[in-house]
Amino acid sequence: MTQAGTLGWLAWLETTAAATAMRQSLWLYPIVEILHIIGFVVLVGSAAMFDLRLLGRSRQLPVTGMERHLLPWARASVLLIVPTGGLMFVAHATEFAGNPAFRLKLILLVAAALNAAAFHLRPFRQVAEWDHGARAPLAARFAAGVSLMLWTGVIACGRLLAYF
Amino acid sequence: MRRFAGVGLLLLAVGVSPVAAHHGWSSYDSTKELTLTGTIKEAGYEHPHGHVRLEVPGKVWSVVLAPPTRMEHRGLPASKLRVGARATVVGYPHRSTEDEMRAERITIDGATVELR
Numbered sequence: 719m720t721q722a723g724t725l726g727w728l729a730w731l732e733t734t735a736a737a738t739a740m741r742q743s744l745w746l747y748p749i750v751e752i753l754h755i756i757g758f759v760v761l762v763g764s765a766a767m768f769d770l771r772l773l774g775r776s777r778q779l780p781v782t783g784m785e786r787h788l789l790p791w792a793r794a795s796v797l798l799i800v801p802t803g804g805l806m807f808v809a810h811a812t813e814f815a816g817n818p819a820f821r822l823k824l825i826l827l828v829a830a831a832l833n834a835a836a837f838h839l840r841p842f843r844q845v846a847e848w849d850h851g852a853r854a855p856l857a858a859r860f861a862a863g864v865s866l867m868l869w870t871g872v873i874a875c876g877r878l879l880a881y882f
Numbered sequence: 883m884r885r886f887a888g889v890g891l892l893l894l895a896v897g898v899s900p901v902a903a904h905h906g907w908s909s910y911d912s913t914k915e916l917t918l919t920g921t922i923k924e925a926g927y928e929h930p931h932g933h934v935r936l937e938v939p940g941k942v943w944s945v946v947l948a949p950p951t952r953m954e955h956r957g958l959p960a961s962k963l964r965v966g967a968r969a970t971v972v973g974y975p976h977r978s979t980e981d982e983m984r985a986e987r988i989t990i991d992g993a994t995v996e997l998r
Contacts, residue, residue: 740929741928741929742927742928742929744950744951744954745951746929747929747930748929748949748951809929880906880930881906881908881909
């Protein structure tokens with residue numbers, strides 16, 4: 719897409735009813751922010767607790783049990799996070815799109831998602847061998863460390879985008 | 883990882899000129915306090931921060947105010963932030979955007995509202 723085309727599309731997003739309501743309705747914006755925060759607290763909290771287990775904390779808890787408990791909440795939280803994030807984005811689409819902290823946040827988000835997918839496709843397949851009482855393999859511990867760093871980066875960028 | 887790199891490039895390619903989000907007070911130079919009196923040419927009672935275009939002799943300033951919820955709470959409803967009204971703002975200039983300032987307080991119709 720050309721630069722003018724992208725800019726036109728972003729500017730159009732800002733004229734939509736949702737964007738106008740976000741900017742002008744007194745309480746919609748803060749409510750959406752609160753829901754976004756509740757969503758990512760659940761998502762990043764779930765990811766962090768699972769990552770810490772993979773890194774060796776609470777080895778008496780089965781990894782599969784933790785995964786069964788945490789993953790559905792993490793998935794459900796995305797249903798709260800993405801629409802609320804989208805609403806905040808459209809309210810100031812051109813500003814966000816040009817914001818370096820926002821761009822980095824999206825890159826880190828994609829990286830975190832790919833990292834989680836890679837974990838599920840590789841080391842997690844053999845989880846039966848290290849489900850409890852054992853040390854997780856290096857690939858799993860590596861994915862956990864990367865996950866903690868990426869999610870920390872996502873949250874930092876999300877907060878800092880208001881300062882750029 | 884190729885997909886990751888592709889997305890990164892795509893994001894960087896969205897090369898729109900950023901209108902700085904300018905939310906933090908640190909973006910403004912608090913050592914240079916300004917007091918401006920002028921006419922409101924344009925008013926936005928919008929999230930995350932309200933703003934006015936304030937015409938003073940020889941210049942039009944873009945003045946960043948406070949979140950609408952705070953202004954409403956402190957007695958500055960949207961109806962008072964009207965185009966054509968005279969306003970005095972006290973605040974600080976943006977460190978890099980030449981015609982932008984963030985207001986510490988605003989006075990309209992004789993009533994002063996603290997914005998921080």
